[in-house]
Amino acid sequence: MCDDELIPPRADLTEDQWARTAGPGPADAAVPAGPPDAPAPARGVHRRTLLGGAMAGAALAALPFGAQQAAVAAPRAGAPGRFPLPSAPGPAGEYAVLITGDAGTGAAEQYAVTAAAAEVCRAEHVGLAVGLGDNIYENGPESDDDSEFAEKFERPNTGIDVPWLMVLGNHDCSGLIPGSGGDPSRGDREVAYAATSRRWYMPARYYNVALPADGSRGEPLVEFFALDTNPVxxxxxxxxxxxxxxxPYMREQRRWLDAALTASRARWKVVLGHHPYLNNGKHGSAGSYDGFMIGNYTSGIHLKKLYEEVVCGRADLIMSGHDHTLQILEPTDRTRGTRQLVCGAAAKTGDGKAHFTHPAAWQDFSRHGFMVLKAGGGAMTIDAYTVDIATKKARLAHRTRTARPVAAGAGAGAGAGVGVK
Structure with a gap:
């Protein structure tokens, strides 16, 4: 569904409300129906609840599903001249990584944001980029050589000549109902496309990439764990x-993620998933997406459990798109020190206001933009940029610096935030 189609009928839990209702731990806590003092749901709530189940009935019976593939496909060789993954930190002793999300429209706004980002990438010696899903609007590619790959990814990103770690969004896995996420098999086409693109990096539907600290085979400085959040x-x-x-797909992905995070010796661990854990934009947070409070799919309740039981307290960052906003949320006791970023404003924007109150270092709900992650041996920095579409120029709006990884202790990821005029 597009960002402007659904508005949550009521807020999910604030941080204080979460603290009052939390049980012994995320695995044991009951899912609350909402704040005890919340007003009665809007008249449209029941219709929305029914819609989540009804759309899975006759209207979807004819969805064309492809043949099942293994949960993690073997990586395929890339195209000749493919841009290589960085093998050592840049001149400042850190990796600089461009972060974008929800970019794949092929419209003027996408071109303006990438033009602004390209200028920043040159100045900051960016060697890697991330695409946080919704890579091909509105319903994903029709084949692994669909012309939309060129129209909505290659041409707009000309000049940002680095590998792009790509994750699948709901619009990439749709089909008959754009944005539904109801046909995950379409995501296999994006995995296959990676074999022919110099930029697009997606060796499987979910995967990890570790970047070495000094160009050797020693412990990584930063490791990325790319998820497919669509089935939940x-x-x-x-x-x-x-x-x-x-x-089987989600059971295997969970086992893989748990084992990969356990095995990782990276100083900084970053989880990439299209759908956020926490979010102040109108899509809301996992467990109550778009106001849905029941069901195994639309609410995102099982993704909430995955984040809480496997990711929180073990990764330094969760990076997500889905909401067309820019948010740097604060790590808290709830997240056990893990920080949530929402970066989905590379081609579309939000409605200009916050719908929820999760603690934030900085957030913007009305402007286009992107972020740059800088990971060094002693600190990790997140720069948030807003973009003026008319001039195609970026402005550094905020900088947050984290001095210690989550592994040093829950809550240790909290850092200083600096607003930039």
């Missing part, structure tokens, strides 16, 4: 048993 956050129920919320 789709607007419709999945009809292919392989992609059920509790089916």
């Amino acid at each position: 956050a789709s607007y419709v129920a999945q009809t292919d048993p392989h992609y059920y919320w509790n089916g």
